[in-house]
Amino acid sequence: MQNDLIIAGFGGQGVLLIGKMLAYAGMADGKEVSWLPSYGPEMRGGTCNCTVVIADRPVGSPVVERPRVAMVMNLPSLEKYEGMVKPGGLLLVNTSLISRDVQRSDLRVVKVPANEIANRLGNPRAANMVALGAYLGATRAVSLAAVEGLVRETFAGKAKVIDSNLAALQEGYALGEREAADGKAVSQEVGA
Amino acid sequence: MAKKLMKGCEAIGEAAIKAGCKLFFGYPITPQNEIPEYMAHRLPQVGGTFVQAESEVAASNMIYGAAGSGERVFTSSSSPGISLMQEGISYIAGSELPVVIVNIMRAGPGLGGILPSQSDYFQATKGGGHGDYRLLVLAPWSVQEAADLMQDAFDLADYYRNPVMVLGDGLIGQMMEPVEFKAERTPCKPLPPKAWVATGCSGDRPTNIINSLFLDPEVLERHNQKLKAKYDLMVRDEVRCASYGTDRPYEVLVVAYGTVARVCSTALDDLREDGVGAALFRPITLFPFPYAELRAAAENARAVLVVELSTGQMIEDVRLALEGSRPIHFLGRQGGMLISPEAVSERVSAISAGLPEEVRHG
Numbered sequence: 001m002q003n004d005l006i007i008a009g010f011g012g013q014g015v016l017l018i019g020k021m022l023a024y025a026g027m028a029d030g031k032e033v034s035w036l037p038s039y040g041p042e043m044r045g046g047t048c049n050c051t052v053v054i055a056d057r058p059v060g061s062p063v064v065e066r067p068r069v070a071m072v073m074n075l076p077s078l079e080k081y082e083g084m085v086k087p088g089g090l091l092l093v094n095t096s097l098i099s100r101d102v103q104r105s106d107l108r109v110v111k112v113p114a115n116e117i118a119n120r121l122g123n124p125r126a127a128n129m130v131a132l133g134a135y136l137g138a139t140r141a142v143s144l145a146a147v148e149g150l151v152r153e154t155f156a157g158k159a160k161v162i163d164s165n166l167a168a169l170q171e172g173y174a175l176g177e178r179e180a181a182d183g184k185a186v187s188q189e190v191g192a
Numbered sequence: 193m194a195k196k197l198m199k200g201c202e203a204i205g206e207a208a209i210k211a212g213c214k215l216f217f218g219y220p221i222t223p224q225n226e227i228p229e230y231m232a233h234r235l236p237q238v239g240g241t242f243v244q245a246e247s248e249v250a251a252s253n254m255i256y257g258a259a260g261s262g263e264r265v266f267t268s269s270s271s272p273g274i275s276l277m278q279e280g281i282s283y284i285a286g287s288e289l290p291v292v293i294v295n296i297m298r299a300g301p302g303l304g305g306i307l308p309s310q311s312d313y314f315q316a317t318k319g320g321g322h323g324d325y326r327l328l329v330l331a332p333w334s335v336q337e338a339a340d341l342m343q344d345a346f347d348l349a350d351y352y353r354n355p356v357m358v359l360g361d362g363l364i365g366q367m368m369e370p371v372e373f374k375a376e377r378t379p380c381k382p383l384p385p386k387a388w389v390a391t392g393c394s395g396d397r398p399t400n401i402i403n404s405l406f407l408d409p410e411v412l413e414r415h416n417q418k419l420k421a422k423y424d425l426m427v428r429d430e431v432r433c434a435s436y437g438t439d440r441p442y443e444v445l446v447v448a449y450g451t452v453a454r455v456c457s458t459a460l461d462d463l464r465e466d467g468v469g470a471a472l473f474r475p476i477t478l479f480p481f482p483y484a485e486l487r488a489a490a491e492n493a494r495a496v497l498v499v500e501l502s503t504g505q506m507i508e509d510v511r512l513a514l515e516g517s518r519p520i521h522f523l524g525r526q527g528g529m530l531i532s533p534e535a536v537s538e539r540v541s542a543i544s545a546g547l548p549e550e551v552r553h554g
Contacts, residue, residue, distance in 0.1 A: 036366065040306070062451070
């Protein structure tokens with residue numbers, strides 16, 4: 001069983017960080033993991049992405065051209081990755097920054113107004129945590145508890161930041177779970 | 193020790209520390225900057241010294257000098273930087289000094305780009321610098337293996353008194369994977385005390401001279417033959433390779449090294465599900481190259497596919513290994529573009545369905 005996903009967005013949205021947290025959490029859950037960042041000649045505000053693989057046996061290719069899941073945090077990322085997700089795969093869309101609909105009809109789509117939720121919770125920088133929560137709620141790829149532990153570790157000593165990030169994570173998780181229960185999202189077994 | 197999630201570059205740095213390396217000299221270049229960064233942070237903690245050299249040429253001469261003291265020393269760079277180091281590497285090989293050189297390859301030629309590539313195979317295995325010398329070249333396919341091989345590299349360098357290269361690509365350097373370091377590690381070779389070091393002797397033993405200049409041709413020829421005997425020992429004793437899926441029948445044998453072999457392993461899993469029999473042969477030492485092992489593995493296959501992030505370099509060693517006994521196909525990407533499992537599957541399926549050989553010999 002393998003979970004793989006590409007997380008993409010603007011530099012500064014924290015897509016590399018949530019990818020790393022997933023890999024750490026997967027490792028804490030006893031899984032095999034790999035995290036591969038894009039490291040091209042990017043500029044601040046440019047696009048960036050990472051590929052995370054979480055598997056029950058040693059990870060083969062850390063390079064994934066047809067991911068089972070894509071999490072897109074901005075429009076250029078939707079444009080780039082919508083066509084690459086495996087048929088039957090899952091697309092998490094940050095609807096706060098992406099106004100157009102997903103064109104493919106063979107994907108499960110979870111719409112996450114990540115920035116709106118983060119703003120409402122009083123920490124605009126936690127939009128990535130909302131999206132990460134939604135991914136976990138929809139797929140249960142790693143345990144929420146493992147990621148919560150990492151949030152506490154990452155922001156150790158900053159109680160307010162921990163609280164708002166945990167709230168963002170949990171709200172995203174509930175949203176992802178709800179969408180999955182509605183049958184719009186998908187369980188772990190996506191694609192071939 | 194517990195598993196830790198590390199970038200390949202950091203794991204390489206920590207492996208050097210674990211192997212007792214006390215000295216690092218280098219010059220920054222993407223995609224390996226995390227190695228000098230890590231060493232700059234870690235070496236002072238273990239009583240070592242980190243120096244950012246003024247250039248790669250200087251760094252290669254600094255490791256040359258430092259190795260003469262007998263301390264474990266390494267440098268790292270990426271393709272254009274490794275080219276600049278070739279003079280020093282040739283002198284180090286000629287002077288029979290143990291150093292470890294890490295090349296996290298990026299696409300060339302020239303300044304090229306900063307994305308992953310395997311286009312320095314020729315440079316690493318067939319010379320690079322001038323003169324009759326060889327590097328022992330180790331090619332890891334995972335972050336864990338990079339950490340393991342890096343530690344072995346110091347032992348092999350000391351044992352043979354020869355530069356050893358750890359050859360990875362940008363993927364190995366940049367990706368994060370779990371790594372475990374053994375609490376107690378036994379060197380992979382028996383290591384006698386270094387009686388040849390130039391650390392001063394106050395007249396209580398004959399002076400040790402470390403040198404690569406031999407103006408008398410008879411003396412130099414004897415030196416060349418001594419080096420050759422050493423490389424022959426490496427060929428006899430140090431070949432390392434691995435295979436994947438060779439325990440079941442296969443029609444096509446895929447040959448790849450480093451992270452590209454990882455990509456191929458996923459393709460083979462997918463192909464099995466589709467009922468196509470294919471296996472993977474992976475050289476771990478690129479010099480010495482596992483000629484006999486590859487030839488044996490290919491005997492069970494109808495055709496061979498070489499996959500590289502280059503226009504085809506290792507394929508020349510594959511040809512030498514197979515001596516025309518099997519048709520050879522090639523799949524390569526260049527410029528920093530990656531090969532996907534799907535691309536490998538597609539090509540293997542086509543070969544399995546009877547695609548004619550497309551690689552010209554000679």
